[in-house]
Amino acid sequence: MRNIYLKIAVNAISKNRIVYIPYVFSVGIMGMVLYILLTLGFDSSTLQLKGGETFSLIAKFGAVFFFCLSMVFNIYLSFFLTRKRGKEYSVLSILGMERRHLYKIIIIENLILAVSGSLLGIAGGIVFYKLVQLGLIKFLGGQIDYKVAISPEAVALVFFSYIFVYGIIFLIQFILLRKRDIVDYERTLRRGHKRSVLYLLLSVIGVVILLIAYRIEYSIPPDTRIFNYMQDSTVKFIIASLLEIIATYLLFVFGAITFISFLKSRKSIFYQKTNFVNLSTLGFRMKRSGLGLGTICILSTVAITITSSLLVFFFSSSENLENMVSYSFVAYTNEADNAGSTLVTYSHELDENNLNVNKVMAISQSFNIRVDYDPSANDFIESFDPSDSGIPFDILMIDEESYTSVTGMDTNLGSDELGIVFTDRYMMGSLSQYIDCEGNTFKLKKLDRNQYVDFAYGDSILLVYPGDIRELMDYYCSSTDRFARNILGAFDSDEYSPDSIKDAIEGYKQSTGNSRMYIFNIEGNYEDQYKAYQLFTTVSGSEFLTETYVDVAVDYIGVYKGLVFLSIIVLAIFIVMLAVSLYYKNLFEGMEDVSYYEIMRKVGMDDRLINGTVYIQMFISLLLPILVASIHALFSERYVIGIVKTLNINVSASFTKLTLLSTIVTIVIYMTVGLLASRTYLKIVKGKKKEI
């Protein structure tokens, strides 16, 4: 007896291979991606990549996320398949099979699908894993290993995940078949809608809930410095998202029908050829497909929001990296007279390695002083002791001519003006308008920063002097703390001026008379810059003191590039899966609508009108969820931007533009699939034309 069930199940799958082959293929792709993500997470060679530990963790999280998504898709696709098979179950039921017999057949079918899907997925995963790994190595940098390795953990997890998903699918099928009269199954599906006051009421409720959800999202403050920002805004965002989900379903299920009914009540609109057919068909179908379209809308919202957020993160990070390390490296020397030969050698080395220096900024007579802020004294003190606590300031000096030549910025300082460039965030008090240097009064002129000035010490103060820099140093040495106090707006200058510090400054001035600080900017990416830095250290030996943050940037880039790489793969598959589910929707509906269009033709509908209605309905059913999803995504801007800001990233990319871009890309993908699906649909519904 058991063999009979197996035979029926195998025959059923074989008979319906037109839908099961692409289905198993789609499910296999999901399994493949899951396997690849899990293997990336478990593979020890991943750990050897730059930022490998973080990446491994991300891959594991990605696998969990993708598993949840693929489960939703699989259940969605299975729902269509169950619907398509409804007629067969009815026939088997009429032939005398009880529900428990049908359940046995369904269990066997699900087992066959689970095993074939997982085997295909694992096989595909093993084949394509190496390719993805090589891509990652190319991205992140690391040792290439061509050995094919199979991860037993990933194999087991993929297999059990399939068993789990098909267990859930069986439960849904069980409920579907139990709830409906099996014999009358097909007929129950073709029931349409009735216009009712309840629908109108539910539609209005949907609109109100949606507006509330948008209002809540819009009330999320854009400023991340607010205390408890993450907690408060996340709670708000979750509440708003839940409300959006409820509103979306209400509007797609009831709102759409109410709107269509409204249009149908306007005779001048409804009694037009195309409108008549489209509104009737859409109105009828919305009750059945409203839930599906609502689900597609919500999933599209997730896809578009995540894509836009990642793009914001990506572009802002790129910008932040530029700002984070605005120069390639700094080199100091106290033997400036001898530096020429080293620089010439270095220049040759760069040529040999195809590296180019973008700009070298030389600061003559650089002069570093720590200016610490003592909160208890609420005052600034100066010290040469690097072990001092507090916020360090470096005061650097440069003559106007050098400044203009290296920055390309016109300063136009008057002879009684002193240019000042400094970071705003550590500015204490207000900037004095004038500074008194031992009887010489200079007017302070704040200069704009650019990437060549915003160098290593983000908290530095750079003074740009219109004359010989040594004059400024003289002023500085004679005034010491008062000089700094005047600049920073701390006016109580007489309280602290120890002679010992004056002496130390004088000594320092003597010893650094021949000093230079070179700031190098190398063209190209951070890898090139780091290479150039290593070349310089090799060439210069102990002659220069060097410092760079490029290596930190290289590591950081590795991690975030990996994250973006992984996310793009997952999102691409996610969007394709959505598109596949839409394809199935059209395919199955086409199969159900064959007789519908036969009748249409018999009552005088021509092929052009049939084609037109099919394409219009396809466009509406595809575009509507995506456009609503796009609006949902736009309202999540404040939260997303807030989250990115809390990661200490200045958001420079436009979320709105990127959301619209994601929407357009999604629409293009959906429309392509939609057109293919519509062609298949038309092929199916017109297939019996000759037999009319």
Add this chain to the structure above:
Amino acid sequence: MSLLEVKNVKKIYSTRFSGNKVVALSDVNLTVDQGEFVAIMGESGSGKTTLLNIIAAMENATSGEVFLNGTNIKDIKERKLAEFRRREFGFLFQEFNLLDTFSVGDNIRLPLVLDGKKPSEIDDVVLPLASKLGIKEILDKYPYEVSGGQKQRAACCRAVVIKPKLLLADEPTGALDSKSTGELLHLFEEIHDSGQTILMVTHSVKAASYASRVLFIKDGEVYHQVYRGDLSNHEFYNRISDSLQVMLGGR
């Protein structure tokens, strides 16, 4: 004058792979005059529905010609065929063929909307007709909400709403109970009396007895025909039965 003329129509089906040929119609000749009610009878597989489809230009004949009002159907261009069918023919089927996605009223309005009638004129045509056919109350209902008899009356209303030259009915009483069958046939009588030409394919002797002429098809040819003349429905019924027995017995 003949409204419909079928000349030497032949239809042969051949299977795609084996090339086996099945002759559905071997040589059919018939004419239907304006205002006539003609029934076509025959066994299953005798080619009745095929003939109806060829007349309605939904299938091409292997050879032979069909003229409607003097126009050879073959001469009508493919893109004009839908319009031709919509304006010249009304269709009535055994399974009603009402569209589930349309209300009963919209099913009836469909041919008028497709024909581009003004919205303000549509209900002026539909409502009186629906009232005459006794289905005005169910216009807002959906097909799955009404009985088989009501569905067939709605289908009948849809078939005649455009005032076709020829009403083609394929086993219209096949899925109806006896009460609904009687009601529909009375309706046919009324429509016919109003001047509508009807060509009906049927198995039912009772249905055929409402016609003014009955053609019998056998082996793909018109085997025999009987005229009502002055006979009553009952007498004509008996005559058809006799002819049918002769046709079946001669096998």
